Amino acid sequence: MNTRTAPLPEPWSPAEFEARLRAVGEEQYHDRHPFNIRMHSGDLSPDELRRWIVNRFHYQRHIPVKDALITAKLDSPELRRMWLRRIQDHDGPRDGEGGIERWLRLGEAASLEREMLLRADSVLPGVRLAVDGYVNFCRLRSPLEAVAASLTELSAPDLMRTRVDAFERHYPWIDADGLAYFRTRVSQGRRDSREALDLVLTWARSRDGQERAVAALRFKCDVLWSLLDAVDRAGRREQE
Numbered sequence: 001m002n003t004r005t006a007p008l009p010e011p012w013s014p015a016e017f018e019a020r021l022r023a024v025g026e027e028q029y030h031d032r033h034p035f036n037i038r039m040h041s042g043d044l045s046p047d048e049l050r051r052w053i054v055n056r057f058h059y060q061r062h063i064p065v066k067d068a069l070i071t072a073k074l075d076s077p078e079l080r081r082m083w084l085r086r087i088q089d090h091d092g093p094r095d096g097e098g099g100i101e102r103w104l105r106l107g108e109a110a111s112l113e114r115e116m117l118l119r120a121d122s123v124l125p126g127v128r129l130a131v132d133g134y135v136n137f138c139r140l141r142s143p144l145e146a147v148a149a150s151l152t153e154l155s156a157p158d159l160m161r162t163r164v165d166a167f168e169r170h171y172p173w174i175d176a177d178g179l180a181y182f183r184t185r186v187s188q189g190r191r192d193s194r195e196a197l198d199l200v201l202t203w204a205r206s207r208d209g210q211e212r213a214v215a216a217l218r219f220k221c222d223v224l225w226s227l228l229d230a231v232d233r234a235g236r237r238e239q240e
């Protein structure tokens with residue numbers, strides 16, 4: 001009987017690992033999705049834009065839920081403190097503040113009542129599944145994979161800036177004050193992705209861990225892509 005096992009593959013160097021993570025964003029991030037491209041070229045109708053705001057709010061309001069699941073997996077006060085700040089960024093220190101509140105104001109700037117966004121009864125089935133998929137991924141997987149999945153945020157700040165420019169230029173019927181959510185996310189996303197990248201580079205020492213981190217990031221790109229697929233399809237169905 002041959003008891004020899006194949007040697008474990010060598011881990012990638014930190015530089016190569018980081019380059020592979022960044023390449024996932026370059027290849028698969030949802031800034032290339034046809035719906036985002038139409039949004040940025042000013043081709044969305046008011047109904048399409050409103051449908052996106054309602055459905056994206058479903059993603060938004062679950063971000064602090066998945067961050068609470070990640071926080072529960074972290075085993076030091078320093079790490080939990082770092083991750084708790086993300087929850088506070090979204091939920092705010094008190095009523096009327098924070099990212100979720102700013103997203104509700106974006107809705108109001110587009111003539112969507114906050115009660116309607118909060119009721120969530122028009123959220124599309126595909127969006128519910130995509131968001132559930134992300135929350136459950138963070139619930140069930142290792143801290144490394146859950147944190148690696150957040151690394152789509154490496155690409156988000158550039159997208160936020162493109163989005164603010166596109167809204168100001170093409171959708172002036174949305175009050176510019178409503179864009180505060182995106183403006184705030186540029187610096188928050190930079191800081192969050194830097195912190196998450198440092199953790200992932202430190203934690204993933206074996207090739208297996210590195211490959212799991214890359215796979216987690218690909219999965220997250222699929223979540224964001226599927227969400228936009230669902231929103232895009234609903235608009236096309238309406239036009240038929």
Ligand SMILES: O=C(O)c1cc(C(=O)O)c2c(n1)C(=O)C(=O)c1cc(C(=O)O)[nH]c1-2
Pocket residue numbers: 063149150151152153155156159185
């Ligand atoms: O509007 C976007 O395109 C976009 C993308 C992403 C992302 O790349 O995951 C996030 C956000 N926005 C965002 O606002 C946000 O708070 C956020 C948190 C996270 C995360 O996975 O922890 N991603 C994102």
